[in-house]
Amino acid sequence: MTLRRERPRLPAAERRRQIIDVTTRLIAERGFWGLSMQDVADGCGLTVPGLLHHVGSKDGLLLAVLDHRDEADVRSLDEAIGDASSAREICAALVRRNANQPEIVRLFAVLQAESLTPGHPAHDYFAARQQKTLEGFARLLKDLTPDPDGVAVRIAAMMDGLQVHWLRNPAEIDLVAQWEAAAEMIFRDLDPPTGG
Amino acid sequence: MTLRRERPRLPAAERRRQIIDVTTRLIAERGFWGLSMQDVADGCGLTVPGLLHHVGSKDGLLLAVLDHRDEADVRSLDEAIGDASSAREICAALVRRNANQPEIVRLFAVLQAESLTPGHPAHDYFAARQQKTLEGFARLLKDLTPDPDGVAVRIAAMMDGLQVHWLRNPAEIDLVAQWEAAAEMIFRDLDPPTGG
DNA sequence: GTTAATACCTAGTAGGTACTCAGTAGTCCT
DNA sequence: AGGACTACTGAGTACCTACTAGGTATTAAC
Numbered sequence: 272m273t274l275r276r277e278r279p280r281l282p283a284a285e286r287r288r289q290i291i292d293v294t295t296r297l298i299a300e301r302g303f304w305g306l307s308m309q310d311v312a313d314g315c316g317l318t319v320p321g322l323l324h325h326v327g328s329k330d331g332l333l334l335a336v337l338d339h340r341d342e343a344d345v346r347s348l349d350e351a352i353g354d355a356s357s358a359r360e361i362c363a364a365l366v367r368r369n370a371n372q373p374e375i376v377r378l379f380a381v382l383q384a385e386s387l388t389p390g391h392p393a394h395d396y397f398a399a400r401q402q403k404t405l406e407g408f409a410r411l412l413k414d415l416t417p418d419p420d421g422v423a424v425r426i427a428a429m430m431d432g433l434q435v436h437w438l439r440n441p442a443e444i445d446l447v448a449q450w451e452a453a454a455e456m457i458f459r460d461l462d463p464p465t466g467g
Numbered sequence: 468m469t470l471r472r473e474r475p476r477l478p479a480a481e482r483r484r485q486i487i488d489v490t491t492r493l494i495a496e497r498g499f500w501g502l503s504m505q506d507v508a509d510g511c512g513l514t515v516p517g518l519l520h521h522v523g524s525k526d527g528l529l530l531a532v533l534d535h536r537d538e539a540d541v542r543s544l545d546e547a548i549g550d551a552s553s554a555r556e557i558c559a560a561l562v563r564r565n566a567n568q569p570e571i572v573r574l575f576a577v578l579q580a581e582s583l584t585p586g587h588p589a590h591d592y593f594a595a596r597q598q599k600t601l602e603g604f605a606r607l608l609k610d611l612t613p614d615p616d617g618v619a620v621r622i623a624a625m626m627d628g629l630q631v632h633w634l635r636n637p638a639e640i641d642l643v644a645q646w647e648a649a650a651e652m653i654f655r656d657l658d659p660p661t662g663g
Numbered sequence: 664g665t666t667a668a669t670a671c672c673t674a675g676t677a678g679g680t681a682c683t684c685a686g687t688a689g690t691c692c693t
Numbered sequence: 694a695g696g697a698c699t700a701c702t703g704a705g706t707a708c709c710t711a712c713t714a715g716g717t718a719t720t721a722a723c
Contacts, residue, residue, distance in 0.1 A: 280688085280699090302498055304497055304498050304500045304501030305501070308680080309680080317702085318701070321702065380580050383580070383631065385580070388496045397635070421645065424629070424645055425629070425645065425649050428627075430628070432627040433621075433624040439583055449620055449621065452621065453621050476669090513671070517670075517672065518671095519713090520670065
């Protein structure tokens with residue numbers, strides 16, 4: 272008669288995946304400082320020690336989430352580069368992808384701001400991530416402009432900024448359309464019309 | 468012989484000002500979820516109930532900080548509008564001001580992301596702030612472009628995005644120069660060369 | 664110098680925090 | 694069926710959380 276028989280014990284990989292999903296949602300809502308192991312455990316239908324059995328510690332939990340996102344990101348970036356030919360198309364593909372996963376965009380928006388302070392457990396991760404991203408953009412732009420590093424910063428800033436505004440007001444701000452308009456001016460003098 | 472005589476009891480206004488300063492710094496570092504009344508009290512050299520005597524509650528503390536910032540913002544915006552004539556000059560003045568107060572920029576960057584979730588005590592404040600900001604930009608732009616709302620979003624997004632990148636890497640990213648380059652492309656077709 | 668106001672403290676409450684230890688029970692292999 | 698493995702729990706630790714009640718001591722007014 273115990274109704275929760277439907278969720279007995281899961282194999283480690285499956286449970287871990289569930290933990291990461293739940294944690295992603297909760298960090299997006301409350302940030303890492305506002306996250307409690309109890310809430311994550313509740314969201315997974317197990318006890319706190321049960322949760323700790325899988326992730327070891329709260330920092331370990333954050334690390335698991337970020338590692339998982341990193342894998343997914345690398346995969347999707349490869350796809351975007353594979354399908355698209357120009358820097359502009361690659362950026363548009365990234366934005367389109369983000370427009371379909373607001374939870375994850377919010378996770379990164381919150382963590383990116385929270386981790387500005389050096390003591391944050393994700394500080395180094397995000398510092399490295401930002402550098403990698405900027406280098407990636409700059410590489411794509413190196414033949415299109417005399418200042419690829421500067422343009423890369425502006426592209427990344429515009430993407431991040433639009434995302435935050437869109438997250439706060441998704442009803443009135445169309446992320447993809449806004450990026451399209453932004454890209455129009457960013458790439459106007461850069462992107463030679465070889466794509467037409 | 469008690470050495471701490473140098474900081475006895477302060478008049479309410481002065482103490483309140485100190486509390487706001489300390490809280491601003493701490494929220495910038497850890498966010499509101501990560502802020503503890505104990506830390507604020509320690510930073511002010513008094514006990515937690517002493518602190519609560521002035522602000523009533525943790526939410527009251529946040530409100531005090533935001534109210535104070537609002538006043539300062541209104542004042543500085545008036546100055547910017549008074550001195551500058553064009554929309555572009557007003558934006559540049561805002562950016563220059565922000566470049567000189569990284570702590571406060573960080574406070575807003577962290578709170579803006581944290582308060583995306585509706586339950587956050589500053590959620591409504593930031594929603595209203597974003598709307599007011601966008602309306603202000605749009606008003607400045609209404610004679611310069613057929614889509615003032617859209618351009619306003621892009622301007623705000625670029626400012627916010629550049630600020631976050633600058634906060635993480637102030638050594639390599641020059642906020643004012645980056646904004647200048649961004650403004651160049653944003654205003655290229657808008658700003659009629661009447662200013663020359 | 665007495666009274667009134669108030670900045671601030673001591674002590675305590677009720678509950679939340681991450682985390683540990685030792686054991687139970689379900690699952691897989693043979 | 695028996696044994697190894699492991700996902701998971703119950704109970705507990707040490708500490709931090711915002712907040713309150715009631716009192717003290719300093720300052721200001723007259």
